[in-house]
Amino acid sequence: MMESGKHEKKNIKIVLVGQPNVGKSMLINSISNARMHVGNFTGVTVEKAEAYFEYEGYKITIIDLPGTYSLNDYSLDEKVAKDFLLNEEYDLIVNVIDSTNLEKNLLLSADLLELDKKIVVALNFSDEADKEGIAIDENILKEILGIPCIKVSASTKKGIQNLLKIIILSYQNPQAKSKLIFSDVIEEEIGKITLFLEEKNHKSALDYRSIAAKLLKEDKPFFKKIRRL
Amino acid sequence: MRLDELKKGQSAIITKISADQTLKDRLMSFGVLRGSKITISECAPAKKTIKILVNHTMLALRLEEAKSIEVSL
Numbered sequence: 572m573m574e575s576g577k578h579e580k581k582n583i584k585i586v587l588v589g590q591p592n593v594g595k596s597m598l599i600n601s602i603s604n605a606r607m608h609v610g611n612f613t614g615v616t617v618e619k620a621e622a623y624f625e626y627e628g629y630k631i632t633i634i635d636l637p638g639t640y641s642l643n644d645y646s647l648d649e650k651v652a653k654d655f656l657l658n659e660e661y662d663l664i665v666n667v668i669d670s671t672n673l674e675k676n677l678l679l680s681a682d683l684l685e686l687d688k689k690i691v692v693a694l695n696f697s698d699e700a701d702k703e704g705i706a707i708d709e710n711i712l713k714e715i716l717g718i719p720c721i722k723v724s725a726s727t728k729k730g731i732q733n734l735l736k737i738i739i740l741s742y743q744n745p746q747a748k749s750k751l752i753f754s755d756v757i758e759e760e761i762g763k764i765t766l767f768l769e770e771k772n773h774k775s776a777l778d779y780r781s782i783a784a785k786l787l788k789e790d791k792p793f794f795k796k797i798r799r800l
Numbered sequence: 801m802r803l804d805e806l807k808k809g810q811s812a813i814i815t816k817i818s819a820d821q822t823l824k825d826r827l828m829s830f831g832v833l834r835g836s837k838i839t840i841s842e843c844a845p846a847k848k849t850i851k852i853l854v855n856h857t858m859l860a861l862r863l864e865e866a867k868s869i870e871v872s873l
Contacts, residue, residue, distance in 0.1 A: 641829030645822070675831050675857045 583631045583742050584660065588652065589667035590679055591638030594695045596620070597725040598667055599633050602735065607635065619655060626735055629742075634661070642682040656686060657792065662742055663689045665734075670700035670707055670722070680716065684751040687781055689741050690718045693734055697722035717750030753784070760787055803838065803861075803869040804850070811839040812871035819868040827869075831855050838871060 587595045596607040605622035620635040636655055637648035644650035656664070666683055668676040673694075683690055694700075694707060712720045719737045723730035752758065764783035768775075775782060785793040806812060814836050817824055831854050832838070841858065842851035850866055852859050 641825065643822075643825040643829065645826050645829075672856055674855050678829055678831060 581629050583629050584662050585665055586634045586636060586661045587665050587667055588636055589638060590640050590676055593667045593669040594725045595635055595667045598695060599635050601725045601728050601731050603633060641679055666690055666692045668692055668694050670694045670696045671703055671705060684749055687749055689746050691737055691741050692718060692720040694720060694722045695725055698724040698727055717747050801871060802867055803871050804863050804866040806840050808840050808843050811837055812873050814838055814869060815872050816870040830857050830859055
C-alpha cells in the first residue's frame with residue numbers, strides 16, 4: 572500500500588474528475604500542451620481521453636473523464652466516470668473544481684473522499700472567481716478536506732506549476748487519512764459495524780470504516796462483491 | 801406544503817424529499833437536500849416546468865418532480 576520513497580517507479584497515472592464544465596479538458600491542455608477538444612458547453616468529453624507528458628523525471632499519464640455531478644450512475648457518461656474510478660488502477664485523483672461555484676462542486680468532492688484514494692483539488696477558474704469577488708482560502712479548505720487544494724487557472728496557466736509540484740509530492744507521500752465525517756446517526760452505526768467486524772476479526776483489503784460506510788449506503792457493487800466471497 | 805404549490809419568487813426550506821432513489825440521488829448531486837433553501841425563480845406557461853434556485857445552482861424541474869419535494873415557508 573505504501574508508495575512513499577519508492578523512486579524506482581516513475582510512472583504516475585492521474586485521473587481528472589470534476590463536474591461538467593469545470594475545465595477539465597482545458598486543464599489537461601495547459602498541463603501537458605495537448606490539444607484536447609474543449610467546448611463552451613457540457614458533455615464534450617464522453618469517453619475517457621488520455622494525455623502523456625514528462626515532468627521532473629516522471630512519466631505522467633493524465634486521464635480525462637466525462638464530467639459528472641456525483642458518483643451515481645445517472646447517465647452513460649456518469650457511469651463511465653464512476654466505473655473507471657472504482658475499477659481501474661491509478662495513482663491519484665485530481666478533483667477539478669469551478670471556483671465560482673464551490674458549494675455545488677464540493678458535493679462531488681464528498682463522493683470522491685469516500686473512494687479513499689489520494690486526491691488533489693484543483694480550484695480552476697480562480698481568475699474568474701477573483702473577478703467576481705469570490706475569495707477562497709486554499710489553506711482553510713485544505714484543513715477542512717484533509718487534502719491539498721491549489722488555485723489554478725487553465726486559461727492563463729497560473730498555478731499550473733504549483734499544481735504539478737503538489738501532485739508529485741502527494742504521489743511520493745503516504746495517503747492522508749480521510750476527514751470525511753457523516754452525521755451523528757450514521758457515525759454511530761458506522762461505529763457499531765466497525766466494532767462487529769473487529770470482533771469477528773474480518774479480513775479485508777478495505778478498512779472497516781469504508782466497509783461500514785458502503786454497507787450503510789447500500790452500495791450495490793459492494794454487496795455483489797461480498798456475496799461472492 | 802409541496803414545492804409545486806409555491807408561487808414565482810417565493811422561497812422555502814426543503815423538509816422532505818419523497819422521490820424514488822434515482823431522482824433523490826440526482827437532486828442531491830445538485831444540492832437539493834433537506835434543509836436547503838429553495839427559491840422559485842421562473843414558471844413556464846401552464847406551470848409544467850419550474851426554474852428553481854438552490855444555493856447558487858439554477859435548475860429546471862418538471863412539476864411532477866416538484867410534487868415530491870416538501871417544503872415549509
